[in-house]
Amino acid sequence: MRPEILFPLFAPVTSLKGVGPRVAPLLEKLAGPVVRDVLFLKPHTVIRRTPATISTALDGEVMTFEVTVESFQKPRVHTQPWRMRVFDQTGFMTLVFFGSFGSQLEQRHPVNSQRIISGKVENQGSFGWQMVHPDYMVEPGKAGDIPEVEPVYPATAGLPPRTVRKFVVEALSRAPEMPEWQDRAWLERERFPSWREALERLHGPQGEADLGLQSPHARRLAFDELLAHQLAMAQRKAERRREPAARIGPSELAEKIRADLPFAFTGAQERALTDIRRDLGAGERMSRLVQGDVGSGKTVVAMCAMADVAAAGGQTALMAPTEILARQHYETIAAPLAAHGVGVILLTGRDKGAARAEKLRALASGAVQVAVGTHALFQDDVAFHRLEMAVVDEQHRFGVAERQRLQAKGEAVHFLAMSATPIPRTLELTVYGDLDVSRIDEKPPGRTPVATRAMPMPRVAEVETRLREAVASGAQAFWICPLVSESEVSDLKAAEKRAGELKSTIGPSVGLVHGKMTPAAKDAVMAEFAEGRLSVLVATTVVEVGVNVPNATIMVIEQAERFGLAQLHQLRGRVGRGRRESACVLLYDPPLSETAQKRLDILRRTDDGFLIAETDLELRGGGDALGLRQSGFPDYVFTDPIAHRDLIAAAGDDARLIIGRDPELASERGLALRVLQELFDWKAGMALKDAG
Structure with missing residues (x-):
């Protein structure tokens, strides 16, 4: 139950003077439905008259x-x-x-x-x-x-900044003095004001300096927000560890499967598998993320864990966000596992009638030990004999409820997430604070580095000519365009138009996939490309995670300066998957800004996804440029991922100490921290903000 001290802040915005039926929808759209949301609106500039x-x-x-x-x-x-x-x-x-x-x-x-x-x-x-x-x-x-000094707030049609400020001032008048939830020594060291005083300074700036992210009051509010979030994740992690789960040890079966592989594990793969096995054998529910670049060998590590689970009599479900990706995982693990008696099925939305019924019977009876699939895996009629591990690929692309429905198919199911989206180390806690993280930061031997070049768009005809020559010698290529069709608000070449131009240059072996196609039509074109019947695949970023074509050796990315750096890196990862030399051409519209130049330069210099993510954070200041929103990055109000990186780590440390000393939050500080969590809506039981 919400503490009484917060009642004034969680009253509806209609309780503010002047917020009637006409204004309420506008203010809710701008800030949110309760007074606290108005209180948390930040001024973006300050006027000194x-x-x-x-x-x-x-x-x-x-x-x-x-x-x-x-x-x-x-x-x-x-x-x-x-x-x-x-x-x-x-x-x-x-x-x-x-x-x-x-x-x-x-x-x-x-x-x-x-x-x-x-x-x-x-x-x-x-x-x-x-x-x-x-x-x-x-x-x-x-x-x-x-006013001599006047803060300026965000506005929306029908709600000018000065009117918004009037509502903010009233919201501030309702903010009570809170019990202090911060550690006293930390407050003194950082010279933080009290929570109420920090808000007063936020809304009463005396100049631009007071709007700065490093001002004491801005850092105080950011740390409060981060601590509330980290505390919720630390609680969640502790709750999972208290939940007994099946003890699963390393198996001879997994070692036999590994011995059959045509390659040896990298050191990073060995470490990841060791981490997973330590979790599986601990008797507590595992919650681990394996993070690694495209092609770093995450799926094979997960396959060995699946073999351990199968040897112990349990089942594993591997869920992927698209049918293409699910099929790719199935093709990677099915034969090695089946060769040693581990049954594997692929279950997608395409399965109908008798074939689907047979797969469901095999799962329910325990005749198969591994199910690979899409959303089809957590449908109501899917039952497992003994589901003991759920593996979710690119887990941020699933809703929390979807992940939980899959895990609910068994008792205290071990959870293993995989992600090819590189997150900078400094931000890992904000996205994966309730998961243990293993990094696979080495490439398997034999992977040929992708030669990366940047070229201006006026030289596109030269690129097309070279592509025609490469295709004539048997090569395959991706050509990435940022748009699906001509747009009124953009002068970008459309994928459809580019595909037509390439067909006239290269011939009929040019295919096109884009986001507006049906999944079946998209899969059909990608299958043609994977089977070598198409030489060039023109696509929007639907291929960012998906089709694996070892024969594809050329990646052309049009308008490269429009893409996030991490996204460019993932697209480039679609080539260089075989032993042949591969190339990536970044076409850009000149002149490049200094930042865009640095971004393309780092891509030319390295293929380390983690280093690229860190650099992107430095150059672009995080946000959607990194694809963080799509990676499950929290929607913070006061926290800036660059300016407050030091606070992220400090909040994580403090949260772990608090849960270690006062797991029930029963002390004087613990009770204050409960108020903090309610204030920011970061609570351990909140499914909407759950990571695993």
Whole structure:
């Protein structure tokens, strides 16, 4: 139950003065449904209103003047503005007003009256100074109504920044003094203000410096948010560890399967398998993520764990987000496992009738030990004989409820996630704080590095010519375009148009896949490409995770500067999967910005996905440029992943210490921390923000 101290902050926004039926939907869209959401709105700039005379006005600055009204100029047609001429002892200025309320101006501000005006000044050259729609226009006795320093808040149609500020100020008046949930020594070391004082400083900035992410009050609020999140994940991890699960030891079966493989494990694969086996043998429910680049060998490591589970009499489900990816996993593990008596089935939405019924019978009876599939695996009619491990690939592409439905097919099911999306180490805790993480950061031997070049778009004809020559010698290539079809808001070449051009250059062996195709149509084209019947596959980023074509040796990425660096890296990972030399061509629209140049340079220099992710974080400041939102990155309010990297680690350490000392949060600080978790909605039981 929510603590009583938070009741004022979780009242609906309609409880704020002036928020009626018309305003409420606008404010909810901008901030959220409760008062706390309005309180958490941050100003994005601050206006300092400088008193001045007209002769000292500065173009583009917000300034305040004491003036006398000289005259009015009515518009000749309704589309023209009203103009109001004012002066002080140093010069003249024109105030411009659009709209139909001009006649009221003369009544409210008659000729010869004195007024204090404040707003943005514009120099109109020979026409002199003007101010369009002054922010303030008051009588001299009400000068105190004009704030010298004014924070500017986000706005939306029908809800201007000043109105939003009024709601924020009222929300702030409802914020109570909270019990201190931070460690006292940490507060003193960081010189953090109290929670209430931090909010007052946030909403009462005295200048741009107070909006900075490294100001003490900004860091305080960010740390509160991070601690609430890390605490929830530490609690979740502790809860899982208290949950007894089947003890599964290393098996002779897995070693036989490994001995059959045509390659030896890399050191990183060995370490990952050791981590998994330690978890499986601990008698507690495993919750582990194996993170590694495309082609680093995650699936084969998971296969050995599946063999251990099968040898102990249990079953494993491997769930992938697309049928293509599920089929690829099935083709990787089915033969090695089947060769040693481990039954494997592939279950997708395509399975119907008698064939599907037979697969379901085999699963329910325990005749097969491994099921590979898509969402079809957690449908109601799918029953397992003894599901003991769930493996989820690219788990962030599934909803939490979907992952939980799969795990609910068994008792205390061990959970293993796999991800080819590289997350910088500094951000790992924010995304995977409730999972143990193993990194496979070595490439298998025999993988040929992909030669990467950047070329300007005007040389695209040269690239097409070289591609035609390569295709004539038996090569296959991907050509990636950012769009599906021509867009009114973008001048990018569409995938359809590019495919047509390449067909005229290369011939009919050019296929096209894009996001608007049906899954069956997409799969059919990809299958043609994988089987070598197509030489070039023109695609949008639907191939980012998916088709595995060892014969494909060329990757062309059009408008490369429009893609995130991590996304470019994953696309490049589609080639170089065989032993033949491979190449990636990054086509860009010149001129490149300095940041875009650095991003393409790092791709040319390295194929280490983790290093690339760290560099992208430095260059782009995180956010969607990294694809973090799609990677399950939390939707923080106060935290910036770059500016507050040191706080992420500190919050993780503090959370682990708290749970170690006070797992029930029963101490004085523990009770305050419960308030913190409720305040930010980061609670251990909240499925919506669960990672595993």
